[in-house]
Amino acid sequence: MPAPYSYDLRKKAVNAYYRGEKKIAICRLMKISRNTLDLWLKREQETGDFKAVQPHSLPRDRQASS
Numbered sequence: 001m002p003a004p005y006s007y008d009l010r011k012k013a014v015n016a017y018y019r020g021e022k023k024i025a026i027c028r029l030m031k032i033s034r035n036t037l038d039l040w041l042k043r044e045q046e047t048g049d050f051k052a053v054q055p056h057s058l059p060r061d062r063q064a065s066s
Contacts, residue, residue, distance in 0.1 A: 004052035005032065010040050014050055017041060 009030060016026045017037070027034050044050040 005036070007051055010050045010052075013037055014040055014044055 009032075013026050013030050013032065014037075016029075017023065023034060023037055026032075027037055040050040
């Protein structure tokens, strides 16, 4: 799994959108996908923040065997 985008990058992208910049321009400039920006905007709307979410489960090697 790749490392999450930095909080600073997320903040710049979301703020640019709220300043009125077009999504496609933001995505090209910051080299992120449109889906990624949409996810950050949705998360910000639902939770009030756009920080990366923590995984909900333990890594495979730490899970109890069945």
